[in-house]
Amino acid sequence: MTENTGVNRLSSVIAGSTVMIALSILPIINFINLFFCSGIIAGGFFGVLSLNRQMRRADTLLTYKDGFLTGVLSGFLAAVTVSGINIISLIYSSVNPISEAMQFFGNYLNSMPPEMVNQLKQLENDFNTQGYSVTLILFTFLSNLLIFPLFGAAGGLLATSIILRNKSTLPPDS
Amino acid sequence: MNKKIYLIFLSVSFLWTLLIYIAPVLNTAGGFPATISDFIYIFYSKTCHQIDERSFHLIGEKVAVCSRCSSVYTGFLFSVVLYPFIRGIDNLKMPPLWFLLAASAFLVLDVFLDIGGIFSNTFISRAITGGIIGFILPFYLIPGTMNFAYEIFNKYIRNK
Numbered sequence: 310m311t312e313n314t315g316v317n318r319l320s321s322v323i324a325g326s327t328v329m330i331a332l333s334i335l336p337i338i339n340f341i342n343l344f345f346c347s348g349i350i351a352g353g354f355f356g357v358l359s360l361n362r363q364m365r366r367a368d369t370l371l372t373y374k375d376g377f378l379t380g381v382l383s384g385f386l387a388a389v390t391v392s393g394i395n396i397i398s399l400i401y402s403s404v405n406p407i408s409e410a411m412q413f414f415g416n417y418l419n420s421m422p423p424e425m426v427n428q429l430k431q432l433e434n435d436f437n438t439q440g441y442s443v444t445l446i447l448f449t450f451l452s453n454l455l456i457f458p459l460f461g462a463a464g465g466l467l468a469t470s471i472i473l474r475n476k477s478t479l480p481p482d483s
Numbered sequence: 484m485n486k487k488i489y490l491i492f493l494s495v496s497f498l499w500t501l502l503i504y505i506a507p508v509l510n511t512a513g514g515f516p517a518t519i520s521d522f523i524y525i526f527y528s529k530t531c532h533q534i535d536e537r538s539f540h541l542i543g544e545k546v547a548v549c550s551r552c553s554s555v556y557t558g559f560l561f562s563v564v565l566y567p568f569i570r571g572i573d574n575l576k577m578p579p580l581w582f583l584l585a586a587s588a589f590l591v592l593d594v595f596l597d598i599g600g601i602f603s604n605t606f607i608s609r610a611i612t613g614g615i616i617g618f619i620l621p622f623y624l625i626p627g628t629m630n631f632a633y634e635i636f637n638k639y640i641r642n643k
Binding site: 469 | 517518521522525526529530531532551552555556577580583590594620623624626627628630631633634635
């Protein structure tokens with residue numbers, strides 16, 4: 310991914326995904342993702358800033374395609390890594406996250422529809438018997454694969470739009 | 484071309500916001516819809532704390548994200564719908580950067596003044612600050628998405 314211009318796109322993708330991973334797994338700091346995935350958007354944004362810095366040095370121009378792809382690929386790499394870390398910590402942890410969630414809901418659980426409570430109890434049983442829930446792991450992995458690249462692309466496009474805000478002109482509708 | 488890209492952008496925004504508000508409705512329906520609702524709540528738990536007392540409620544059930552996030556996404560959708568009327572689909576010039584910075588500053592202030600114990604944010608302050616940033620964001624993201632699509636389809640011309 311290193312071009313003869315000296316621009317290494319892979320290093321920008323890794324930089325962006327490192328920011329996403331750090332902001333998603335570090336305790337306390339990961340609360341930032343509770344604000345519409347700001348940590349993931351920040352990762353995509355940072356990846357594009359890193360790419361733009363390299364491109365300026367190499368005297369090449371950043372494009373929207375570069376920005377979008379840096380955000381998406383950073384998100385994809387971060388989604389796989391974060392899911393892997395989550396799965397490993399779930400398997401080796403003695404804590405049943407569903408039991409904890411049910412305790413957190415407390416009295417609110419009584420007002421939930423019975424189907425939802427049954428679903429939660431089924432997931433809780435999975436954790437008690439196997440130490441993990443395949444359904445939850447698969448769903449978490451798939452939702453990460455959707456959320457990280459989506460918000461990463463938003464961060465990447467936002468950064469590119471800001472960097473190129475005075476430089477782009479598009480042809481009218483064609 | 485612009486219209487197609489705009490419609491894709493609108494559809495994704497609409498679907499994302501619809502799922503937020505449809506989750507409580509499916510939940511009260513029971514049976515299979517309630518199971519789908521569970522997965523919608525779990526999906527959005529990746530993006531939001533979903534605390535009950537900080538969330539809007541629909542037919543007695545909280546929506547899939549908190550009041551701030553609901554306002555961000557609803558404001559975003561509202562802005563995407565209005566974009567052609569405010570800017571025109573073919574006008575892809577972005578507003579000045581300070582619009583985005585000011586909207587972000589309001590939201591960050593609302594969060595950090597509350598954390599610092601200086602000012603307790605309220606349901607209304609969270610909804611307003613979230614709604615503002617949600618409304619502003621498409622004015623930067625839609626031009627970016629359209630420029631990106633032009634580059635992909637080789638119809639892009641850049642002023643150098």
